[in-house]
Amino acid sequence: MQKFNRRHAIGLIGGATAATLAAPAIAQNRKITVGALRFTSHAGSFVAYENGYFTEAGLDLELKFFQAAQPMAVAIASGDVDFGVTAISGGLISLAQKGAVKVIGGALSEEDGIDGQKILASDAAFQAGLTAPSGLDGKTFGMSTAGSSFHYMGSKIAAAEGVSVTFKPLQKVGAIIGALKSGQIDAWSIVPHIAKPLAGSGAVHIIGNVSDYIPNYQVTTVFTSEKNAAGEADLVKSFLGAYSKGVTDYNSAMIDKAGGEDGINAMVDLLHKYVYADQPLEKAAPGIINGTMRLNEGAALNMTSVEDQLSWFQAEGLVDANITMDILVNPSFVETL
Amino acid sequence: MPETHAQPVPFRGGGFRPVAIRGAGLAVFASLLILTEWGTRSGWISALTLPRPSDVVKTFGELWSTGMLFKHLVPSLTRLVVGASIGVTLGVSTGILIGLFSYVRSGLVPLVAALFPIPKIALLPLFVIWFGIDEGSKYALIAFGTFTPTVVATYGAVDNVDRTLIRMGQSFGMGWFAIVRKIVLPGAMPGILSGLRISLAIGIILLVAAEMLGAEYGIGAYILEAGALYDLERLFAGVVILSALGILVSTVIGAIEKRLLNWRT
Amino acid sequence: MDLRVEGLSHAYDGMAVLDGIDLDIATGRILCLVGPSGCGKSTLLRIIGGLERPVSGQVMQLGTPPEGCLNPLTYVFQDFALLPWRSVAGNVRLGLEAHGLPEARMAEIVSDVLARTNLSDFAEALPKQLSGGMKQRVAIARALAVNPAVMLLDEPLSALDAQTRELLMEDLVSLWTRAPFTAVYVTHNLAEAVRLGHSIAVLSRRPGRIREIVHIDKPLADRIHMDAELESTQEHLWNLMREEARAADAELLNA
Structure with missing residues (x-):
């Protein structure tokens, strides 16, 4: 049965149904679109693109930027974007259930010994005694939306500490930062390249590490449309291959510091095109360096962490309880941990 | 000389006068629903494109039976009632002052014109700082959103009050407040009420925006959560509730108009 | 005067x-x-x-x-200037309301002028129900009520x-x-x-x-x-x- 999605709808309106049926994969100069956020966690795509790894793999790649992870997942479902990197959210799982998207690899993960995501407290709450996550009982915790990764993190932290928190949906990261700075909410958790400058300003305080509560947390994953995952294995493999090369370059320069100071600077230079592009390099560099977190080599995927996230979403009633790992993940492309 | 040729004058009137046909709207509605139901069942509309109407009904049933419907509806209605009451009261008062005093008019009309096109949603973060993340900012957003259209409708309506009626009131020695209460306000009521239809519709739209920040319960929060989870059934159930709210508000204003404006010809 | x-x-x-x-x-x-x-x-x-x-x-x-004159100089307007939301009696009352008369006295005056202008049967009618001539009778009654x-x-x-x-x-x-x-x-x-x-x-x-x-x-x-x-x-x-x-x-x- 032919599924009816937006692309086909546009095709139908244009009266050219047959022409929209996918053409067979061309090995060379296959045009693909990759969704990205302007975060260092998307460095894999940026580095691979800048170093020409996608072109080498025969992919004519276009980066498409989003303000939040949620619209990116929807854009993949609608066929406007082929690959994306984002956190596992309730929306992503729902789209997977509807047969629209599939997780195919891992991107950002928490790792012992590397500075990961931070737990933040507002100055007002901090002064009132919220100096450690154990003091979160009865506090408000910021999140973008219900079913976001912030919701997952906050919930896991609260469960581990045996406290209860109230979640405040604020839609956008900017709004959460504003609410935290002005003391409208008490606590939040976020990647280090946002957490550290905030803490540096004195308006908020870092009170803990997410990795203490969710070890080996698979923060973001690589995903694509179900159609690509099922029918375009070669395309997915070429993409992941090129992407992984970018990841290796990034990890080696920023975490293993293989190129020393120069290597870091060259990498920061490269990333500055995409991250904090609106700020001068000298101002952006600390943010980019602070944001360094390990990207999964070979886009390896931590299945245990993904499974934990899925079951949490199900336990919270945010997604259908019948969704299995097979529906969410296609583990055939990468190494699983 | 051709013989006199007689023929009836051709009819040229008619048309341009649509009449209401009973049930036509309902039929369009029902056939769209049936089409969607059939399309989603047979599969040519994917689960990604539209939810199945029967599933939306089921979701609505669950909302009802679990009592969540009122858990969401009560805070939303409270926000709408409180916010709109503040906005409409201030709006009508300001509109009357603009309608009656030259200095107020000259001073405030440009301000109102400047405030009107501001997307109130854009000011939400600011309102959060000013009025707090809890109910205050939500009331403020809805109040602000309903204020400007009410002001514009009210002073327009006051301008349209028959000046001879005001002269008449003065000629009978009525005081300023008596003229405003007994002549200006009732005379402006038709314009105020039709402005109210627009203001309250804007209020409902802003309800969703107001619940973007820090609302755990509420129809808007429910819709936003459903959107974030890509849960189309819940999304549509929420939208249907908002539509019903819109129809309810419109009906209530219609009833008020019928009661208060029965003097209109 | x-x-x-x-x-x-x-x-x-x-x-x-x-x-x-x-x-x-x-x-x-x-x-x-x-x-x-x-x-x-x-x-x-x-x-x-x-x-x-x-x-x-x-x-x-x-x-x-x-003595007893409530509004010395009282107008009757060309376009009647009746309040469309008030009944005939209500319009006639309007001129009296500004003078702080007791309720009973107002009712008495209203019914008296309505009788004098043959409008008693129309006391509760709204202006929209009246012909032009009747409307002007109401306006005249309203003027007479304040005893100008x-x-x-x-x-x-x-x-x-x-x-x-x-x-x-x-x-x-x-x-x-x-x-x-x-x-x-x-x-x-x-x-x-x-x-x-x-x-x-x-x-x-x-x-x-x-x-x-x-x-x-x-x-x-x-x-x-x-x-x-x-x-x-x-x-x-x-x-x-x-x-x-x-x-x-x-x-x-x-x-």
Whole structure:
């Protein structure tokens, strides 16, 4: 049965149904679109693109930027974007259930010994005694939306500490930062390249590490449309291959510091095109360096962490309880941990 | 000389006068629903494109039976009632002052014109700082959103009050407040009420925006959560509730108009 | 209470509309003001009632209003000026409400004037249900309710058709006959003037000046439709006005 999605709808309106049926994969100069956020966690795509790894793999790649992870997942479902990197959210799982998207690899993960995501407290709450996550009982915790990764993190932290928190949906990261700075909410958790400058300003305080509560947390994953995952294995493999090369370059320069100071600077230079592009390099560099977190080599995927996230979403009633790992993940492309 | 040729004058009137046909709207509605139901069942509309109407009904049933419907509806209605009451009261008062005093008019009309096109949603973060993340900012957003259209409708309506009626009131020695209460306000009521239809519709739209920040319960929060989870059934159930709210508000204003404006010809 | 208009002149934006008007308005008499359109007769009436401020000159009240007079100078407007959201009784009450009368007294006055103007059956009707003639009866009842010292009628019958006008003139005459009231009656209709006026002041075209004041001694109750004597007075008035009216008609508006 032919599924009816937006692309086909546009095709139908244009009266050219047959022409929209996918053409067979061309090995060379296959045009693909990759969704990205302007975060260092998307460095894999940026580095691979800048170093020409996608072109080498025969992919004519276009980066498409989003303000939040949620619209990116929807854009993949609608066929406007082929690959994306984002956190596992309730929306992503729902789209997977509807047969629209599939997780195919891992991107950002928490790792012992590397500075990961931070737990933040507002100055007002901090002064009132919220100096450690154990003091979160009865506090408000910021999140973008219900079913976001912030919701997952906050919930896991609260469960581990045996406290209860109230979640405040604020839609956008900017709004959460504003609410935290002005003391409208008490606590939040976020990647280090946002957490550290905030803490540096004195308006908020870092009170803990997410990795203490969710070890080996698979923060973001690589995903694509179900159609690509099922029918375009070669395309997915070429993409992941090129992407992984970018990841290796990034990890080696920023975490293993293989190129020393120069290597870091060259990498920061490269990333500055995409991250904090609106700020001068000298101002952006600390943010980019602070944001360094390990990207999964070979886009390896931590299945245990993904499974934990899925079951949490199900336990919270945010997604259908019948969704299995097979529906969410296609583990055939990468190494699983 | 051709013989006199007689023929009836051709009819040229008619048309341009649509009449209401009973049930036509309902039929369009029902056939769209049936089409969607059939399309989603047979599969040519994917689960990604539209939810199945029967599933939306089921979701609505669950909302009802679990009592969540009122858990969401009560805070939303409270926000709408409180916010709109503040906005409409201030709006009508300001509109009357603009309608009656030259200095107020000259001073405030440009301000109102400047405030009107501001997307109130854009000011939400600011309102959060000013009025707090809890109910205050939500009331403020809805109040602000309903204020400007009410002001514009009210002073327009006051301008349209028959000046001879005001002269008449003065000629009978009525005081300023008596003229405003007994002549200006009732005379402006038709314009105020039709402005109210627009203001309250804007209020409902802003309800969703107001619940973007820090609302755990509420129809808007429910819709936003459903959107974030890509849960189309819940999304549509929420939208249907908002539509019903819109129809309810419109009906209530219609009833008020019928009661208060029965003097209109 | 008499009124005296002394040396009254008025102008709008520098354009003179009234020039040196002197008039005496005597108690218990009806003074008609006639003149071509735009001669300022309605303006004069608004000045007499204190709704407009003259550029120079003044209107004096001679003596005090009689006992029980609530609103000494009371208007009847051409377009009735009824509040459409109030019933007939409610409209008549309006003028009384400003004077802090007890509820029972107001109800008494309302039912009394409605009876005098034959409107008792329509007390609860809304203006939209009434014909033009009935609406003007309500406006007259409203004016009578406040027991005015002087009634100021601004073309009260101009919005009505000829038959209704005739009926209302008879009503006004019988109201005056039963209880004589003082009135200034503005009209451009000479037939109305000769039927209702004890004296008729003819105004020139803009700027309005008094051309002549014609007195008619025949009692109002005896004046009938198509009366020969009245016809000749009307002819005389028309001769006074003809040239003025023609010139006024040829003037450009807002020139």
